[in-house]
Amino acid sequence: MTVTEDPPTTTAVIGTRRLRREDPALLTGEGRFTADLSIPGALHLALARSPYAHARITSIDATAAAALPGVVAVYTGADLADAWAAPMPCAWPVTEDMKNPAHYPLAVSKVAYVGDGVAAVVATSESAARDAVEAIDVQYEPLAAVIDLEEALRDEVVIHDELGTNISYTWALKVEGEAGAVDRAFAAAAHTVNERYVQQRLLPMAMEPRAVAAVPQPFGGDITLYSATQIPHILKVMTAITLGIPEHQVRVVAPAVGGGFGSKLNVYAEELLCMALSRKHHVPVRWNETRSENAQATIHGRGQIQNIELAADEDGKLTAVRVRLIGDMGAYLQLVTPGVPLLGGFLYAGVYELPAAYDFECTSVFTTMTPTDAYRGAGRPEATYAIERAMDSLAADMGIDPLELRRRNFIPKEAYPYTAWSGLVYDSGDHDLAATEAARLADYDGVRARQKTQNVAGAAKRLGIGVSSYFEMCGLAPSRVLASLNYSAGGWETATVRVLPTCKVQVVTGTAPHGQGHETSWSMIVADKLGISPDDIDVLHSDTAIAPMGLDTYGSRSLPVGGVAVAMACDKVIDKAKQIAAHQLEASADDLDFEGGAFTVKGSPDKTLPLAAIAFGAFTAHNLPDGLEPNLECQVTYDPPNFSWPFGTHICVVEVDTETGAVDVLQYVAVDDCGVQINPLIVEGQVHGGIVQGVAQALFEEAVYDHDGNLKTSTLAEYLVPAASDVPSLTLGHTETPSPTNQLGVKGVGEAGTIGAAPAVINAVVDALSGLGVRDVRMPASPLTVWNAINDAAASGDVDTPSDTAGTDVGDHEGVTARTTTGGGDESTGNDEEGSTS
Ligand code: MCN
Numbered sequence: 001m002t003v004t005e006d007p008p009t010t011t012a013v014i015g016t017r018r019l020r021r022e023d024p025a026l027l028t029g030e031g032r033f034t035a036d037l038s039i040p041g042a043l044h045l046a047l048a049r050s051p052y053a054h055a056r057i058t059s060i061d062a063t064a065a066a067a068l069p070g071v072v073a074v075y076t077g078a079d080l081a082d083a084w085a086a087p088m089p090c091a092w093p094v095t096e097d098m099k100n101p102a103h104y105p106l107a108v109s110k111v112a113y114v115g116d117g118v119a120a121v122v123a124t125s126e127s128a129a130r131d132a133v134e135a136i137d138v139q140y141e142p143l144a145a146v147i148d149l150e151e152a153l154r155d156e157v158v159i160h161d162e163l164g165t166n167i168s169y170t171w172a173l174k175v176e177g178e179a180g181a182v183d184r185a186f187a188a189a190a191h192t193v194n195e196r197y198v199q200q201r202l203l204p205m206a207m208e209p210r211a212v213a214a215v216p217q218p219f220g221g222d223i224t225l226y227s228a229t230q231i232p233h234i235l236k237v238m239t240a241i242t243l244g245i246p247e248h249q250v251r252v253v254a255p256a257v258g259g260g261f262g263s264k265l266n267v268y269a270e271e272l273l274c275m276a277l278s279r280k281h282h283v284p285v286r287w288n289e290t291r292s293e294n295a296q297a298t299i300h301g302r303g304q305i306q307n308i309e310l311a312a313d314e315d316g317k318l319t320a321v322r323v324r325l326i327g328d329m330g331a332y333l334q335l336v337t338p339g340v341p342l343l344g345g346f347l348y349a350g351v352y353e354l355p356a357a358y359d360f361e362c363t364s365v366f367t368t369m370t371p372t373d374a375y376r377g378a379g380r381p382e383a384t385y386a387i388e389r390a391m392d393s394l395a396a397d398m399g400i401d402p403l404e405l406r407r408r409n410f411i412p413k414e415a416y417p418y419t420a421w422s423g424l425v426y427d428s429g430d431h432d433l434a435a436t437e438a439a440r441l442a443d444y445d446g447v448r449a450r451q452k453t454q455n456v457a458g459a460a461k462r463l464g465i466g467v468s469s470y471f472e473m474c475g476l477a478p479s480r481v482l483a484s485l486n487y488s489a490g491g492w493e494t495a496t497v498r499v500l501p502t503c504k505v506q507v508v509t510g511t512a513p514h515g516q517g518h519e520t521s522w523s524m525i526v527a528d529k530l531g532i533s534p535d536d537i538d539v540l541h542s543d544t545a546i547a548p549m550g551l552d553t554y555g556s557r558s559l560p561v562g563g564v565a566v567a568m569a570c571d572k573v574i575d576k577a578k579q580i581a582a583h584q585l586e587a588s589a590d591d592l593d594f595e596g597g598a599f600t601v602k603g604s605p606d607k608t609l610p611l612a613a614i615a616f617g618a619f620t621a622h623n624l625p626d627g628l629e630p631n632l633e634c635q636v637t638y639d640p641p642n643f644s645w646p647f648g649t650h651i652c653v654v655e656v657d658t659e660t661g662a663v664d665v666l667q668y669v670a671v672d673d674c675g676v677q678i679n680p681l682i683v684e685g686q687v688h689g690g691i692v693q694g695v696a697q698a699l700f701e702e703a704v705y706d707h708d709g710n711l712k713t714s715t716l717a718e719y720l721v722p723a724a725s726d727v728p729s730l731t732l733g734h735t736e737t738p739s740p741t742n743q744l745g746v747k748g749v750g751e752a753g754t755i756g757a758a759p760a761v762i763n764a765v766v767d768a769l770s771g772l773g774v775r776d777v778r779m780p781a782s783p784l785t786v787w788n789a790i791n792d793a794a795a796s797g798d799v800d801t802p803s804d805t806a807g808t809d810v811g812d813h814e815g816v817t818a819r820t821t822t823g824g825g826d827e828s829t830g831n832d833e834e835g836s837t838s
Contacts, residue, residue: 013527013534014744017681020517021534031256034211034228035288042213042284043072045274046129048119048136049297050111053145053368053709054159057109057138060119065135070128072281074136075120077106083276085244088332089267091234091488092339098169101160101366103332105269105276111140112159112331113370114710115296120273122285145368145709149305149326152365159331159366168329169338170363173345175421177356185320185357189311193393198778199304199382201328201703202696203713204375205721208258209294213286214274223279224251227271230264230514231552234489236544238267238335243275254542257514261693262374263298264514265554266335270297295714300703301375303328304341308348308386311357316398316405320357323348323386327364330371337373338364342485343473344379346422350387351431351471351647352409356421368709374554376693377751380472381758388468388759389766389776396770401448402763403439403467407432410469417740424473426645427747428737430673431469438467438649438671441733447653455771460659463666464768466652468760474748475644476555491557492639494549495565497526497573499632501619503612505530505537507569510550511562512542516750517682518558522566524678525744529570530611531597549637556646556748559678564742565638572634577614583625584617585609644739644747648672650691650756654764658772661787663699663765670756671733674749683749684732690753691730696722697754698761702780720780769793 025031062074087102106117119136123129144157151157152166159166176182186192213226223245229235232252240247257264270287278285289298304327311320327341341362348360395405411418413430420426439445447465454463476482477491496508507522523537540546550562574594581599582589585607592599599614601607614632617623621630653667670687677683700720704712713719738745758779765781766774773793777786 013524014676014678015680018520018524018534018679020520020682021523022517022519026256033208033256033258034213034226037213037226037255039213039215039284039286042286043122043124043281044126044129045270045277045285045287046121046123046126046133047117047270048121048133048138050107050114050116050118050140052111052140052142053114054143055111055140056143057107057111057118058141059139061137062119064137065121065132068128068132068135070124071132072122072124074132075106075277077104077108077118080106080276081108084242084272086242088269088272089238089242089335090333090337092336092486093488094171094338094342094486095169098338099163099165100168100333101163105272113368115293115370116331117269120277122277122281126288145707147367147369147705147707147709149328149365149367152367153326153363159368166366168333168364168366170361171342171345173358173360173422175356175358181355181357182320182322182359185311186309186322189319190314191312191316191394191398192309193390193397194309195307195390195393195776197306197308197386197389199302199306199385200697200779201303201369201372202301202375202701203295203703203719204261204263204298204301205719206259206261206263209289209291210264210268210270210298211288212271212274213284214278215284216278216282218282220249221245222249222251223275224253225271225275226253226255228257228264229254230257230260230512230554232512232542232544233510233550233552235267235271239272239275242267242272251545254512254514260514261376262301262378262554265374266299291716292714295719296370296711299334299373299375300330300370301372302382302697303330303372304382306382306386308390310390310394312394316394316400316408318349318352318354318409321349321354322359323361325362327362328369328372329364329366330369331366332371334371334373337371339485339487340372340374340379342379344383346424347380347383347471347473348387349421350384351411351429351469353411354421358421369705370711376690376754378555380751381694381755384468384470384755385759388470389762392763392766393775403435403444406435406467406469425642426471427642427739427741429645429647430735430737431647431649434647434671434673434735435469435649437733437735438651438669441671441731442651442653442667442669444651455768461655461657462768462771464654464656464764464766466654466760466763466765466767467649468756468763469649470647470752470756472556472646472748472752472755473643474556474646474751475560475640476557477561477640478642479639481643490551490639491561492637493551493557493562493565494635494637495562495569496633496635497566497569499573499611499615499618501616503532503536503615505532507537507539507566508547509539509541509562509566510547510552511558512550512552513558514553516553516558516686517679521559521563521678521682525563525566526570529567530573531595532611556750556752558748559746560644560739560742560748561638561640563678563746564640564744565636567744568636568638569634572636573632576628576634577611577632579625579628580614580617581609584623640741642741644675644741646672646674646747646749646752648752648756650760652760652764654761654768656765656768656786658790661783661785661790663781663786665695665728665761667731668728669731669733670753671735672749672752672756673735673737674752675737675739675747676745677734677736678744678746686749687732687753688730690751691757692722692727694754694757695727695761698758698779698781700726700780
C-alpha cells in the first residue's frame with residue numbers, strides 16, 4: 001500500500017496514462033449516436049403526455065390528430081392493450097409483499113405524473129408526429145397531487161387505487177449482536193446525535209437525451225432495437241418478455257451513447273412502443289427525446305428523507321447507528337427503483353468500526369412525480385451523506401475536530417479483510433492513509449489556522465473546511481449476494497479474447513460503456529497480458545449480435561467484473577497457446593515461460609516462439625497437438641466472490657458570504673483509492689466527473705415541483721447544471737490498496753467522486769457557519785438557502801460560540817462546550833422554493 005502521486009509502474013501498459021481511443025471520433029463529430037442513424041422509411045413516434053400529476057382519463061379523441069398530414073396512426077393505451085405480454089419490468093422486488101402497480105407504456109385510465117404517456121402518434125416526420133400530439137383531445141378529471149413524502153405516507157390521497165396505499169414496501173436491516181443492543185447502546189451513550197437530511201430529487205441530465213429506433217425484419221419476425229442505453233443485454237431479455245417476442249429474435253444495439261449516469265439503466269415506455277409499433281406497421285419506428293421530455297419522462301435520482309441517529313461513547317467511538325428513511329419512488333417502479341435505498345442501507349456506518357448494533361428501516365412511497373431510479377451512486381451517496389454529515393454534528397457536539405473523530409472510528413487497516421456487522425466482508429482499506437494524504441494536500445492544519453483569523457465577528461466571508469470519508473460498495477456481483485437481496489438478475493460478466501490469424505486481437509465484452517473508456521482500458525489489460533500493442537487490439541461491445549451474453553455497465557462494476565473477465569480470458573488464451581508452443585518447440589508446457597508476447601523454453605533463450613506464429617498456426621491447424629481445437633479464442637464468464645470496496649477522503653474548503661449566502665469553493669481535494677489503476681487518466685476523468693455531480697447536488701441542482709405536481713425545472717434555464725466556471729480546479733491524489741479478490745487488484749471508481757463530494761461540500765459550508773449557530777444547511781445550498789440558514793440561526797439565538805468572540809468559533813474547538821444532543825436536527829433550513837419535493 002503506497003501513497004502515490006505518480007502513476008504506478010507495475011507493468012508496461014497498465015498504469016500508464018494512455019489517451020482514450022474513444023475520443024477522436026467523439027471530438028470530431030464522427031461518433032454515431034442513435035439519433036444520427038440513417039434509417040430509410042422510418043416512421044416517427046411522439047407521445048401525448050399528461051399535463052396533470054394525478055388525474056383520471058375521461059376521454060381521448062384523436063380524430064383531428066389522425067387526419068393531419070403525415071399522420072399514419074394514433075394509439076391510446078386501450079388500443080395497445082394486446083401489444084404487451086407483461087407490464088413494464090421491475091427487476092428488484094425487495095420484499096415479497098412489495099406493492100407494484102401494473103405499469104404499461106401508455107396509461108389507460110389514470111395518469112400518475114406530469115409526463116405520463118397517454119397516446120402515441122406515428123407519422124412520417126418528427127414534426128408531423130409532434131404537431132399531431134397537440135391535436136389530440138384528452139379530457140381529464142384532475143385529482144390531488146402528492147409531492148410530499150410524509151403526506152404520501154399518510155395515504156390521504158391514494159395514487160394507485162388498486163393498491164389501497166401509497167406505501168410500496170418497508171425494508172429493514174436490523175443487526176444486533178444481542179437482542180436490544182441498539183436500544184441499550186443509545187441508553188448508555190455518552191453522546192448521541194439525531195439528524196434529519198433531505199436528499200433532493202435530481203435530474204441525471206446526460207448530455208445525449210434518450211433516442212430509440214426499432215427496425216423490424218420483413219420476414220421471420222426478427223427485430224433490432226437501437227437505443228441510447230447502458231444495458232443492451234438486459235434490455236434484450238426484458239423487451240422480449242414484455243412484448244412476448246422470442247428472445248433470439250431480438251437484437252439490441254447501443255450505438256455511441258452520450259452518458260447515462262444511471263438514467264439509461266432502464267426499460268422505457270418509448271423503447272417498447274417503438275418496438276410494438278414497428279411490428280404493427282412493418283416499418284422502422286424511431287423516437288428522439290427532447291430536453292424537456294428528458295427532464296419529465298426519464299427517471300430522476302435521489303429523493304429521500306433521512307433520519308439518522310448515532311450513539312457514541314465518551315471518546316466518540318460509534319456504538320450504534322439507527323436510520324429511518326422515506327424513499328420517493330415516484331409514480332411507478334421502474335427497473336431497479338426499489339433497490340436504490342436498499343443499496344445504501346448497508347453503508348450508514350460508513351468506513352467506521354461498529355459493533356453489531358445497526359438498525360435501518362426504509363419505507364418507500366409512491367408520489368405523483370416522475371419515477372426515480374438509480375442515479376450515479378444509487379443509494380450510496382445518500383448513505384454517505386447522512387453518516388458523514390452526522391459525524392460532523394457529533395464532532396461539533398463533542399468539541400473535537402471532525403477529522404480526529406473520523407480517525408478514532410476508522411476501521412484499522414490491520415483489520416482487513418474486515419467482516420462488518422452486516423456480515424459483508426470489506427476487501428481492503430487504509431482509511432487513515434487516505435485521510436492523512438487528503439489533509440496534507442489540502443493543508444488542513446493551515447486552513448484551520450486561517451479560520452481563526454478570518455472568521456471573526458462580522459466577517460463578511462467565513463472560511464469552512466469539510467471532510468468526507470467514504471466507501472463505495474460497488475462492482476455489482478456476486479450473483480448469490482444479489483439473490484439474497486431479492487435482485488432478479490445475476491452479477492457475472494463475460495469476455496471473449498479472440499486472437500486473429502495475423503495476431504490482431506478482438507475482445508468481446510458484455511460491458512456497455514457510455515463514456516467510461518472501456519475500449520481503452522480493456523485493450524490495455526489485454527496488451528499487458530498478451531505482450532502486444534494496445535493498438536493491435538479491438539474491443540467489441542454493446543451489440544447483442546456480437547456480444548450475446550453480458551450484464552452491462554452500472555454500479556462501477558465494469559472493471560472489477562468485466563475487466564477482470566477480460567484478464568481471465570487472456571489467461572485461457574495463454575494456456576491454450578502454451579500447449580501449441582510446447583508441441584511445436586518439443587518441450588514440456590511446464591518448461592515454458594511466456595513474456596513479451598513469446599514463449600521461451602526455460603534456460604534455452606534461443607528456443608522461442610512468438611504468439612504471432614502460434615496464432616497463425618492455430619488458424620491453419622496444420623500442426624496442433626492431438627485433440628486441440630483450432631483457433632485461439634477463449635471465453636470466460638466471471639462471477640466475483642465479493643463486491644469491491646473503493647474508499648477515500650475528500651476535503652473541501654469554502655468561503656461563505658454572510659451577506660448574500662453565496663458559497664465559493666476555494667479548494668477541493670480528493671484522495672481516492674480504487675486499488676490498482678488500469679489507466680490513471682481515465683480514473684481522474686471519472687473522479688472529476690463524479691465530484692462535479694456531487695458538488696452539483698450540494699450547491700446547485702434540484703428537481704423542484706409545485707404543489708400541483710408540475711416540474712418547474714424542466715429546462716436547463718431552471719435546472720442548474722453547473723458550468724465549468726462554477727467548479728474549482730480539483731486537486732486529486734490517490735492511495736493504492738489493491739483488492740485481494742481479483743487478479744488485477746482493481747476496484748471500481750465510476751461513482752466514487754459523487755459519493756464523496758456532497759457531504760464534503762456541505763460539511764464545509766456548515767463548518768464556515770457553525771460559529772453563527774448554523775447546524776445544517778439543506779441541499780442545494782443555494783445563496784438563498786444559506787442566507788436563510790444564517791438568519792434563522794440568528795433569529796433562534798442558537799449560537800454555540802458567539803460570533804463576536806474572535807478565534808473561538810469555527811475551527812477552535814477548545815472554545816466549544818461539549819454537549820450531548822438528543823433532539824432532532826435543524827429542519828428550519830428547507831429550500832424556499834414553492835412545493836419542493838420533500
Ligand atoms: N478504471 C481504471 N482503474 C480502476 C478503476 C477504474 O482504470 N482501478 C477505469 C476503468 O477501466 C473504466 C473506468 O475507469 O474505463 C470506469 O470503470 P468502473 O469504475 O468499473 O465503472 P463502470 O465502467 O462500470 O462505469 C459505471 C459508472 C457509473 S455506475 C456511472 S453512474 C457513471 C460512471 O461510471 N456514468 C458515467 N462514469 C460515467 N462516465 C461517463 N462519461 N458517463 C457516464 O454516464
